[in-house]
Amino acid sequence: MSEAHFEANGGNVAVFDTHPSEVIAAESPLHWSRERGLVDDVAGHDGDVKVVERPFLGHLILRGGAITLDEAVRAELGISLPGKPLGLNVDADGSRSVQWLSPDEWLVIVPGGEEFELENRLREHLGDAHFAIVNVSGGQTLVELSGDKARELLMKSVTYDVHSHGLPVGKAVGTVFAKTSVVLRRPNETGFELVIRRSFADYCVRWLLDAGREYGLRVESPSSR
């Protein structure tokens, strides 16, 4: 783990790079499930639903005023904050996104390794503004659902209306999944994304496997960065 840096942002906030300088083995939230044989490094997907974890991404929670944050995120990330509640803005190649979580809270997801640099740039840009940035990369993970039966699978799992009129592309909602909570996102036409908590990851995987058994579902999770 790198040393804490106090010199940026006026010395009142300790920030540190959660990526260690030397390479060590990393365990995604689905590691527990992997040890129990529920998750494959590379799953052969011959079923109607494909579930792939995108581990080790950079997740940042931004809190503060919409106008100041929008300006900073637009300048440093090139994506504007969603203008409306439940909005999800994704960049051109789909690897970076900004999502509305609540009236003063947004979730930024960027490729793993970019989040520390982005956090520092945002802090510098925001200066003395009233805001908070928290790196939550270790606490949650992103799971992609795609395939013909992905919607049917979700219909069995969430209370939310997952039809295209209820959850169009560019919308993301926090809702009930099985008996826990997830963030359900619709970044593109081809599929859905779930942001699940680390402590509930195994439960969610087991639920998905059970609900997707009739569709031949396998869960894939790359074991390294």
Next chain:
Amino acid sequence: MFYIFCPYCDERREEEEFHPSGQAHLVRPTDPESVSDEAWGDYLFFRDNPRGIHHEMWVHRLGCRKFFNITRDTTTYEILETYPMGEQPTITAETARVRREQGVQTADGGWQTVGAQPENSTLNEETSS
């Protein structure tokens, strides 16, 4: 099962995503040291239990995790309106449309009601059978 409109998410969601958090619009005494024990006790422990219109706080715990207010009829469970924190209800027990015998008394401290009278007093009278 309620189908509740969250004023922050700007759409209706299942009740499962929400949790009730008690009476709304409670105001903490600005100077707790100087209020009487009775007024402080009223603020701390006593809540309205009206028959009819009730303003209560709910939290959208699995959605945006924000608190907001609901005006609900405790007899029919009908949710009459939801509105964000810091705003005042447009429908109250005094609103003409719902004005009727609410059977509500207010305590001396002025904070809460201490009991509900039946809408029809004969309901409580013993009948000779």
